[in-house]
Each structure stands twice: as structure tokens, then as C-alpha cells.
Amino acid sequence: MPSRPNILFLMTDHTNAQAIAPGSQCIKPHLDALAAEGVRFARCYTTNAICSPARASLMTGLYASTHGMWDCTHTQRKDWLDVPAGKFPFFPERLAEAGYRNGYFGKWHVEQSVKLDDFGWHEYDAGCANKRGKEIPGTAVMVPKEGYTDYHLAGVCEDDGTGHPAFDKGIDFIRRHVKTHARADGSLGAPFCCFVSTAEPHDPYLPPRRFFDLYDRDAISLSPTLHDVLAGKPEVLQRMRAVWSGLSDSDWRTVAACYWATISFIDSEIGRIISLLKETGQYDNTIIVFTSDHGDMMGAHGLVTKGVATPYEEVYNIPFILRVPRNMTNHENGHAVISMVDVAPTLLDLCGATPIAQCHGRSMRRLLEGADDVRNWQDAYAEFYGQRFVYTQRIVWHENWKYVFSPGGIDELYDLSADPHERNNLADDPAHRPMLLDMTRRMWRTMKAIGDESLLRSQYATLRTAPVGPEGCEDWVGCS
Numbered sequence: 001m002p003s004r005p006n007i008l009f010l011m012t013d014h015t016n017a018q019a020i021a022p023g024s025q026c027i028k029p030h031l032d033a034l035a036a037e038g039v040r041f042a043r044c045y046t047t048n049a050i051c052s053p054a055r056a057s058l059m060t061g062l063y064a065s066t067h068g069m070w071d072c073t074h075t076q077r078k079d080w081l082d083v084p085a086g087k088f089p090f091f092p093e094r095l096a097e098a099g100y101r102n103g104y105f106g107k108w109h110v111e112q113s114v115k116l117d118d119f120g121w122h123e124y125d126a127g128c129a130n131k132r133g134k135e136i137p138g139t140a141v142m143v144p145k146e147g148y149t150d151y152h153l154a155g156v157c158e159d160d161g162t163g164h165p166a167f168d169k170g171i172d173f174i175r176r177h178v179k180t181h182a183r184a185d186g187s188l189g190a191p192f193c194c195f196v197s198t199a200e201p202h203d204p205y206l207p208p209r210r211f212f213d214l215y216d217r218d219a220i221s222l223s224p225t226l227h228d229v230l231a232g233k234p235e236v237l238q239r240m241r242a243v244w245s246g247l248s249d250s251d252w253r254t255v256a257a258c259y260w261a262t263i264s265f266i267d268s269e270i271g272r273i274i275s276l277l278k279e280t281g282q283y284d285n286t287i288i289v290f291t292s293d294h295g296d297m298m299g300a301h302g303l304v305t306k307g308v309a310t311p312y313e314e315v316y317n318i319p320f321i322l323r324v325p326r327n328m329t330n331h332e333n334g335h336a337v338i339s340m341v342d343v344a345p346t347l348l349d350l351c352g353a354t355p356i357a358q359c360h361g362r363s364m365r366r367l368l369e370g371a372d373d374v375r376n377w378q379d380a381y382a383e384f385y386g387q388r389f390v391y392t393q394r395i396v397w398h399e400n401w402k403y404v405f406s407p408g409g410i411d412e413l414y415d416l417s418a419d420p421h422e423r424n425n426l427a428d429d430p431a432h433r434p435m436l437l438d439m440t441r442r443m444w445r446t447m448k449a450i451g452d453e454s455l456l457r458s459q460y461a462t463l464r465t466a467p468v469g470p471e472g473c474e475d476w477v478g479c480s
Contacts, residue, residue: 004099004100004191004351004352004353005191005285005286005287005324005325005350006188006191006192006193006194006282006285006286006287007095007100007191007192007193007194007286007288007289007347007351008174008194008196008273008274008277008286008287008288008289009193009194009195009196009289010196010270010273010288010289010290010291011058011106011107011195011196011197011198011289011290011291011292011293012197012198012200012201012266012291012292012293013107013197013198013199013200013201013202013292013293013294014200014201014202014203014292014293014294014295014296014305014306015201015263015292015295015296015318015319016292016295016296016298016313016314016315016317016318016319017042017043017044017295017313017317017319017320018298018313018314018317019259019260019263019295019298019319020035020040020263020319020321021319025215025220025221025260026260026263026264027214027215027260027264027267028263028264029267029271030267030268030270030271031267031270031290031319031321034270034274034288034290034321034323035321035332037323038321038322038323038324039321039322039323039331039333039368040319040320040321040332040333041320041321041322041333041336041338042332042333043317043334043335043336043337043338043380044291044317044318044319044320044338044339044340045316045317045318045337045338045339045340045380046292046293046294046295046316046318046339046340046382047063047064047339047340047381047382048064048294048383048384048385049306049307049310049311049315049316049382049384049387050071050072050294050306050307050387051072051107051293051294052069052071052072052073052109052110053067053069053070053071053072053383053385054293054294054340055108055109055110055293056069056083056110056111057340057341058293058340058343058344059083059090059091059092059110059119059344060083060088060089060090060091060344060356060359061091061341061342061343061344061345061356061359061360061361062088062341062358062359062360062450063341063360063381063383063450063452064383064385065383065447065450065451065452065454065455066088066360066450066451066452067083067087067088068083068087069081069082069083069110069111070383070385071385071387071388072109072387073109073110073111073112074109075387075388078112082111082112083111084111084112084113085111085113085115085118085119086118088356088358089356090119090120091120091344091347091348091353091356092104092119092120092121092195093119093120094120094348094353094354094355094356095120095193095347095348095351095353096120096122097353097354098351098352098353098354099191100190100191100192100351100353101122101123101177101181101190101191101192101193102120102122102123102192102193102194102195103121103122103123103124103169103170103173103177103192103194103195104116104121104123104124104125104126104195104197105124105125105128105167105169105170105173105194105195105196106125106126106128106129106166106169106195106197106198106199107126107129107166107197107198107199108124108126108129108197114126121195123173125166128165128166128168128169129166129197129198129199130198130199130200131163131164131165131198131200131208131265132206133157133158133159133160133206133208134158135155135156135157135158135206136155136157136158136209139155139156140152140154140155141153141154141155141251141254141255141258143243143244143246143247144246145243151243152203152204153203153204153205153255153304154203154204154205154206154254154258154259155204155205155206155258156206156207156208156209156258156261157206157207157208157209158209159208159209159210159211160208163269163272164198164200164265164266164269166196166197166198167196167269167272167273169196170194170195170196170273171272171273173192173194174192174194174276174277174280174282175276175280177190177192177194178280178281178282186281188282188285191351196273198266200262200263200265201259201262201263201266201296203296203304203305205255205258205259205261205262206262207258207261207262207264207265208261208265211261211262211265211268212258212261214261214264215257215260215261217250217254217257218253220253220256220257222249222252222253222256222299223299223301223314223421224421225299225300225301225302225421225422225423226249226252226299226300226301226302227302228301228302228423230301230302231425232410232412232424232425232427233301233410233412233425234309234406234409234410235409235410236308236309236409237301237309240303240308240309241301241302241303244302244303244304245302252299255298255299255304256298256299259296270290274288283325284325284326285325286325287322287323287324287325287347287350287351288321288322288323289320289321289322289323289343289347290319290320290321291318291319291320291340291343292318292319293318294306294315294316295313295315295316295317295318296314296315297310297312297314297315298314300312300314300421301422307387308386308387308389309393309406309409311382311384311393311395311406312422313416313420313422316382316395318340320343322346322364322368324350324368333374335374335377336364336367336374336377336378337377337378337379337380337397337399338364338377338380339380340361341359341360342361342362342363342364343361344359344361345359345361345362345363346361346363346364346365346368348363349363350363350365360449360450364377378398378399379396379397379398379442379446380396380397381394381395381396381397381443381446381450382394382395383395383452391407391408391409392405392407392408392455393405393406394443394447394455396439396442396443396446398438398439398442400415400417401413401414401415401416401435401439402414402416402422402439403427403436403439403440403442403443405440405443405466407465407466410425411427411436411467412425412427413425413426413427413429413432413435413436413439414426427467436467437467437468440466440467440468441468441473443466444456444466444469444470444473445473448470448473456470457470
């Protein structure tokens with residue numbers, strides 16, 4: 001067998017961790033089988049609530065305050081935000097240096113040029129991100145608002161029985177690579193990294209009919225916070241929630257069924273590409289990763305989709321399954337807290353490639369091998385820049401606590417162990433003031449560690465809005 005394993009990286013858009021968790025109403029047999037052979041991390045967090053900043057963090061191991069892609073590629077001018085080639089190393093560049101042949105197929109949205117060969121990808125097609133069939137009349141869930149085009153939230157498509165184009169391209173890449181590099185004993189002369197990235201289940205949620213028909217809409221359980229009063233939360237959530245106020249519970253069940261059915265379709269494609277690995281003899285020498293750039297509110301707090309002022313677990317807690325063949329502990333990990341920035345250093349370490357020197361994340365290899373104490377993995381951090389509205393949020397997780405710094409709105413503090421649905425904001429509770437200050441100081445220390453100097457040095461009179469300032473926090477040198 002070759003000394004370096006292959007990598008199959010599977011990435012969706014808008015998939016929250018709850019969708020693929022044990023007991024989920026989403027039907028996903030191939031992801032369940034993958035998790036049974038690897039590690040499913042229950043507490044993996046994205047670095048940002050929208051695609052481009054999160055995807056750039058995945059590629060570089062850096063937060064947006066450093067890599068510079070703070071909004072989506074299509075929403076701002078290029079001279080406002082970009083991660084140009086040569087500015088920071090991308091993990092596929094390191095893999096290429098180690099002898100990997102890299103292919104990327106599907107949604108990119110990492111930087112502005114879409115010239116993936118400048119970032120370590122030898123073959124790519126960023127135009128095959130969606131599988132869009134013909135929508136069946138009468139199935140659409142439309143949301144009107146005066147002065148805006150009616151919003152197409154969900155629907156069901158006719159099923160032509162074909163696969164997803166990004167998976168088609170990935171399968172073709174692997175077949176050709178194995179044919180070209182296979183040795184007499186079945187091993188490969190050069191490893192591959194195949195990255196398949198779908199735009200689904202991004203709204204509008206449009207599954208093929210056969211996957212939608214797997215679900216009994218009348219039996220679907222809706223979010224327990226769907227009809228909650230938004231007490232202790234930013235006012236902007238009331239305005240956002242009003243957009244969806246015309247949806248009935250029946251509509252919400254249809255939306256949920258369309259969302260899960262889209263994931264079920266992707267799951268079937270995952271089964272198809274894993275079957276190829278087994279067919280070509282590469283399964284036992286391939287690292288497989290499944291994750292998403294961020295999640296989707298999917299009815300929580302009366303909201304759907306993601307982004308502005310949605311710092312909740314449905315958006316930031318993302319799925320992460322990692323299967324590493326040979327010598328790894330296979331289990332469900334509900335205790336370690338990991339981040340999107342940890343993915344690149346982990347893959348490079350597992351593959352014996354040169355690490356990224358200025359990386360904010362760290363390798364999970366020792367954790368996977370059972371050689372690191374889970375108590376060393378209890379922190380995560382995220383940044384948000386408002387997506388067109390341009391305002392700041394910072395989010396800190398430590399053990400079961402979560403703090404949201406929202407200087408343009410309302411700060412939020414949650415005990416996720418006692419309040420997993422984030423109903424009870426404790427930020428203004430005097431009894432929890434010590435925890436609020438502790439979490440705020442953790443925020444400042446992480447900012448210092450990652451070099452987020454702009455916010456760290458916000459000493460001007462009108463900027464002093466955090467519960468406690470950064471002075472005296474320099475003793476902590478760790479980074480989530």
C-alpha cells in the first residue's frame with residue numbers, strides 16, 4: 001500500500017449537525033454507515049455563518065479576520081474582499097507538494113478568481129454544484145413580501161434518475177486516476193485528493209420526487225422553538241421572523257421534508273462514490289471527510305436559512321464525520337469541541353504533508369488516536385461581519401457555555417447543557433455575571449492569539465460596549 005492515504009472530501013452547503021445526528025428524522029443510511037466506521041464529532045463549529053468565509057477558513061486553517069474573505073464572493077467588490085493566490089497557503093497546495101493529484105468538483109465560493117489551479121487543484125469544475133430538475137407544479141412553497149420578488153423556499157422536482165453532476169465528475173476523476181496510477185498489487189503509485197462540493201441543501205430546497213416521497217409530512221416533528229417568543233434576543237430577529245410569519249405548520253413540515261429529502265439525495269450519491277472506492281480497491285486506503293460550511297435554522301426560533309443575527313447552534317454547529325483507515329479509534333465523539341480551522345492541519349498531519357506554519361487550527365490526530373485528553377478540546381470561536389449589513393458578532397464556546405458578543409444588538413449567554421435550544425439568555429442575569437465576564441475574556445484572548453487587532457484594540461469611547469474590556473487578558477496564549 002502507498003505510504004500516503006487518498007482523501008475523499010465530501011462537503012455540502014447549509015447542513016446542520018442536527019440533520020445527521022443519531023435520531024434525526026433525516027434518512028441518511030450511507031452517512032450513518034460512514035459514521036459507524038469513523039468518528040462523528042457532535043460539536044464541530046464553523047468559523048462563520050455564510051459560505052465564503054467558512055470555506056476560506058477550511059482551505060487555510062485561518063479565521064476571516066486574517067484571510068480576508070469576510071463576506072460571500074458575489075456580494076462585495078473584489079477589492080473589498082479576497083484571498084488571492086500566494087497570500088496564504090491552501091492545504092491542497094501542501095498535498096500537491098507531497099505528490100498528491102488533486103481534483104475539485106462543485107461549489108467553490110472561496111475566492112474571486114475561480115482559478116483553482118492557483119490553489120493546488122490539478123483538475124476542477126466549479127460549475128457543477130447543483131442538481132436542478134424540473135419542479136413539479138403545485139409543490140412550491142413561496143413566501144411573498146411587498147416590494148420583493150416572491151421568495152422560492154422549497155419544492156419538489158421530477159426525478160430523471162440521474163446523479164449529481166459534482167459526484168459524476170468526482171467519480172470520473174477517481175476512476176481515471178486509479179486506472180493511470182494502479183500498480184500490479186492494486187495500490188496506487190500516487191495518492192489522490194478528490195473534493196466533491198454540492199450547493200445542496202441550500203435553499204430553495206428542491207429534492208427529486210423519489211426522495212421527498214420517503215417522508216411522511218404529517219409525522220414530521222417541528223422545531224420546539226418554532227413558535228417561541230424571542231425574549232432576550234436581538235430586535236433584528238423579530239424583523240427577520242416576520243418574513244416567514246405567513247407559513248403554516250403544514251408549510252413548515254413541507255419545508256423540512258424538502259430539506260431532509262435533499263440531504264437524502266446527497267446521501268445516496270455518497271453511497272455511490274463510496275461504492276466506487278470499494279470497487280477500485282481504494283476504500284481501505286482513503287480518508288473520508290463529510291462536513292458542511294454552515295447549517296440552517298430550519299424553523300428554530302421561527303427562522304429558516306442562515307446568516308444575519310443567527311448565532312445559534314442550528315447554524316454554527318455543523319456535521320463532521322472523519323473516517324481514517326487503520327489505527328484510529330472509531331466512536332461517536334460528543335465531548336470534544338472542534339472547529340473548521342482544525343480540518344486542514346489534521347489532514348496534512350494524517351497525510352505526512354508539510355504543515356501550514358501560520359495556522360489558527362491544530363491537528364486532531366492525537367485526539368483521534370486516543371492520545372490526547374478531551375479536556376484539551378473544549379473551545380471554539382467564530383466571527384461574523386453582517387453580510388451586507390456589515391456589523392460585528394463574535395461567538396465563543398467553552399465546555400457547555402456559549403457567549404455571543406453583538407455590539408450592534410444584544411449580547412447572549414447560554415448554558416447549552418441545560419438549555420440546548422438557546423431559549424434562556426443569561427447575559428443580563430446577575431447570578432451568571434462571573435461566567436459572562438469569563439467568556440468575554442476568553443473572546444479577547446482568542447482575538448489576541450489570532451491577531452484580530454482591530455477589534456482587540458477597540459478602546460475608543462463609543463466602542464467600549466463589551467461586558468469587560470481586553471486589558472489584563474494577555475496571560476492566555478491559547479487559541480481555539
